[in-house]
Amino acid sequence: MTTTVTTTGTTTGAGTTTGTSVATTATTTTVAAAGTMTTEPTPPPPSRAGLSVRTRITAAVALLVTVALAGAGLIVYWVEGRALDESLQGEVEQELDEFVALQRTGDFTTVRDLLEGFLTRNVPADGELLVGWVGDGTLVQYPKDDLVDSPSFQEAVSSLVVDGGTTYLDTDRGEVRITAQPVAQGSQRGALLVVTYLSEDRSELGQTMRTYTLVALLSAVLVTATAAWVSGRLLRPLRTLHQAADTITATDLSRRLPERGNDDITALTRTVNGMLDRLEHAFAGQRQFLDDAGHELRTPLTVLRGHLELLDTGNPQEVAETRALLLDEVDRMARLVGDLIVLAKSDRPDFLEPGATDPSALLAAVLTKASALGERHWVLEASPTLPAELVLDGQRVTQALLALADNAVKHTSPGGRIAIGATVVDSTLHCWVQDDGAGIAPGDEARIFGRFGRAVVHAGDEGFGLGLSIVAAIAQAHGGTAYVDRSAPGPGARLAVDVPAVLPVVLPPPAPTPPPADAGDPGDPEQTQVLTWPTS
Numbered sequence: 001m002t003t004t005v006t007t008t009g010t011t012t013g014a015g016t017t018t019g020t021s022v023a024t025t026a027t028t029t030t031v032a033a034a035g036t037m038t039t040e041p042t043p044p045p046p047s048r049a050g051l052s053v054r055t056r057i058t059a060a061v062a063l064l065v066t067v068a069l070a071g072a073g074l075i076v077y078w079v080e081g082r083a084l085d086e087s088l089q090g091e092v093e094q095e096l097d098e099f100v101a102l103q104r105t106g107d108f109t110t111v112r113d114l115l116e117g118f119l120t121r122n123v124p125a126d127g128e129l130l131v132g133w134v135g136d137g138t139l140v141q142y143p144k145d146d147l148v149d150s151p152s153f154q155e156a157v158s159s160l161v162v163d164g165g166t167t168y169l170d171t172d173r174g175e176v177r178i179t180a181q182p183v184a185q186g187s188q189r190g191a192l193l194v195v196t197y198l199s200e201d202r203s204e205l206g207q208t209m210r211t212y213t214l215v216a217l218l219s220a221v222l223v224t225a226t227a228a229w230v231s232g233r234l235l236r237p238l239r240t241l242h243q244a245a246d247t248i249t250a251t252d253l254s255r256r257l258p259e260r261g262n263d264d265i266t267a268l269t270r271t272v273n274g275m276l277d278r279l280e281h282a283f284a285g286q287r288q289f290l291d292d293a294g295h296e297l298r299t300p301l302t303v304l305r306g307h308l309e310l311l312d313t314g315n316p317q318e319v320a321e322t323r324a325l326l327l328d329e330v331d332r333m334a335r336l337v338g339d340l341i342v343l344a345k346s347d348r349p350d351f352l353e354p355g356a357t358d359p360s361a362l363l364a365a366v367l368t369k370a371s372a373l374g375e376r377h378w379v380l381e382a383s384p385t386l387p388a389e390l391v392l393d394g395q396r397v398t399q400a401l402l403a404l405a406d407n408a409v410k411h412t413s414p415g416g417r418i419a420i421g422a423t424v425v426d427s428t429l430h431c432w433v434q435d436d437g438a439g440i441a442p443g444d445e446a447r448i449f450g451r452f453g454r455a456v457v458h459a460g461d462e463g464f465g466l467g468l469s470i471v472a473a474i475a476q477a478h479g480g481t482a483y484v485d486r487s488a489p490g491p492g493a494r495l496a497v498d499v500p501a502v503l504p505v506v507l508p509p510p511a512p513t514p515p516p517a518d519a520g521d522p523g524d525p526e527q528t529q530v531l532t533w534p535t536s
Contacts (some may be wrong), residue, residue, distance in 0.1 A: 053238075054231045061227035062220065069216040077209055084201055088177065091125055092194045096181045098122060099192050103183060111183060111190035115140050118192065129195035133161045133180075135188055147171060147195065153178075161191035174199025237265040241272070253280035297336065300329040339466040346473035356504045357394040359386045359422055359429065366398055367420050370405035375414045381421030390429060391502040392478060397431070400474040400482070403467040404433035404495045411437035411493070429501040432485060434494040445484045468495070475499060 051059070099118050108114040115132030119140060124130050131148055132140035141148050148154075156169045160180035169176050177196045182189070237260065244257045256273045259266055307322050345351050360382055367380045401420060408418045412435045422431040440448065449472040468482070475482040480499035488494035 054228065054235050057231040058224060058228040062224040065220045065223045069220055073209065073212055073216060076212060077205070080205055080208065084205060088196055088198070088201065091128070092177075092179050092196065095122065095124075095128075095130070095194050096179070096192070099181055099183075109185070111135065111185050111188040112140065114183065114185065115190060115192060127197040127200045129197075131193035131195060133157065133191040133193055135190055145195075147173075147176070157191075157193055160193070162189075164191070173197060174202075234265075237261070237269070241265070241269060245272070248276070253283060297333065300333050303329050336466070339470060342470050343466065343473055346470075346477055352393040352396060352477050354391050354393050354502075356389045357392055357397075358388060359390055362394055362398060363401075363420060363422055363431075366401045366405070369398070370402055370418070370420065373402075373406055374409040374412075376409060376412060377415060377417045379417060379419040381419050383421070383423035385424060386422060387424065387501070387503065389504050391504050392429070392499060393474075396474045396477070397497075397499070400471040400497055401431060401433060403471050404497070407467055407495070408433050408435035408437070408493075411435060413437075417492075424501050427501050428480070428498050430496060430498050432488070432494050432496040434488055434490075434492060436490065436492040439491065440484055440493045448484075449482055471495075471497060 102108075102118050102121070103114060108117055112132070112134050115134065119130055119132060122130065124143070129141065129143065129145050129147070134140070139148050150171075152169060152171075156167055157178055157180060160167060160178065161182060164180050164182050166177060166179045169178060175198045177198055179194045179196075181192045181194075183191060241257055244255070248255050253276055256276060257269045259269050259273070304326055307326060311322050312318050363380060363382050367378055371378050405418065405420065412418060417436045419434045420432075421434075422429060424430070449468045472482040475497045478499035480497065482495070482497045485494040485496040
């Protein structure tokens with residue numbers, strides 16, 4: 001066995017190393033042994049009782065429209081009611097202003113003449129009654145109305161003719177408003193009464209609100225029907241999506257949901273189809289993995305069973321030979337189970353234990369361990385620009401490089417050259433194992449890194465095709481890749497592992513703590529504090 005350590009100066013860029021962060025995403029993979037298990041089909045969960053989305057959308061729209069129209073109706077009623085009151089108040093004030101202006105002309109000598117002259121000159125509006133009240137209680141009215149003769153009217157206006165003001169009176173013709181404007185000429189006193197029937201104007205407002213209510217109800221029904229139709233059209237792709245998803249089962253993931261249009265539902269459909277693609281690929285890989293594992297385990301189990309059935313326990317020599325053979329088969333199964341466990345753990349978050357690692361020392365240790373794998377000419381190709389420390393799982397990287405070295409030993413002859421090296425290229429730690437064997441066919445590059453994937457099987461090779469898949473799993477756990485490097489010159493194959501070159505974070509030393517203000521004079525023996533430092 002010949003071991004040669006060489007140092008190459010292959011660098012890229014200015015020879016500096018930059019760090020990048022590594023993020024690993026872990027999922028849990030369960031590996032089951034080969035076997036057949038029959039389970040009862042799980043019944044589908046009961047359908048959730050409740051209103052459909054379309055019904056809820058329609059009900060929400062109907063509620064919002066009803067509340068909005070009702071609120072608008074109340075506002076209209078309040079605004080129109082105030083406008084009606086202001087209009088009536090303006091008409092009454094106009095009558096009173098005209099009466100005061102007529103009084104100021106001085107053309108009338110008595111209160112009765114003044115009231116009669118005003119009534120003959122002014123025509124009351126619809127629903128309005130002008131009444132003249134003279135001090136002795138006699139009334140002058142226009143137009144003629146039986147209301148003024150009722151005792152309730154006279155009782156209501158008895159105080160207004162003296163002090164003035166406004167009052168309201170309920171009659172068989174509805175509510176009336178009475179406004180009084182007192183007047184005096186000498187010793188004569190009287191008042192002008194403006195009586196307004198409110199029922200007519202308020203009935204018009206009520207008719208307007210009834211018309212508004214009818215139009216609002218029709219509008220609410222129309223909007224609700226439109227909302228139900230539009231929501232049905234918008235949710236139709238979801239119903240189609242639901243119906244298509246019901247046809248997809250655990251045993252048939254090949255079906256896909258139809259994609260129509262270019263809206264949010266289509267985006268959701270594309271996302272679901274992409275998820276189905278990933279699930280189908282994962283289930284297919286898992287089934288293939290279980291099939292391959294069962295096939296590999298079936299052979300040693302058959303060997304064990306056959307030899308145990310034919311064993312002659314009375315022949316010590318046969319017992320010893322059978323024992324050695326069975327132990328060898330048990331060791332093969334133990335290696336297979338161990339490899340399967342490593343692959344199963346590769347997706348777990350605790351698969352890696354990264355820490356600060358010296359890459360140069362790691363390569364030297366790998367070379368020392370690999371030299372025991374076979375009589376080969378081992379060469380160490382370490383770049384001088386390798387940093388002093390990188391953050392990675394040194395044990396896993398060592399396991400990957402040793403697996404590559406073991407693969408190189410299987411494909412080279414005794415005395416063949418195998419080189420182990422590493423360098424940093426663009427924030428990536430590039431490790432490789434290169435041999436001078438027959439090389440790898442172009443069609444086998446991707447397959448050899450798959451589980452149970454093998455290219456050329458040499459005589460005496462008792463592997464299972466899991467070594468390079470473990471290398472790929474370790475690289476992926478670090479956020480890198482494992483591949484066949486075709487850029488290397490010379491014969492043979494060069495298998496490489498690229499992982500991010502993450503530099504450790506160096507924290508600054510803590511600032512020294514200043515002594516307390518009352519520590520006293522260091523020279524004072526009674527207050528001097530003696531600190532004993534541990535020896536290094």
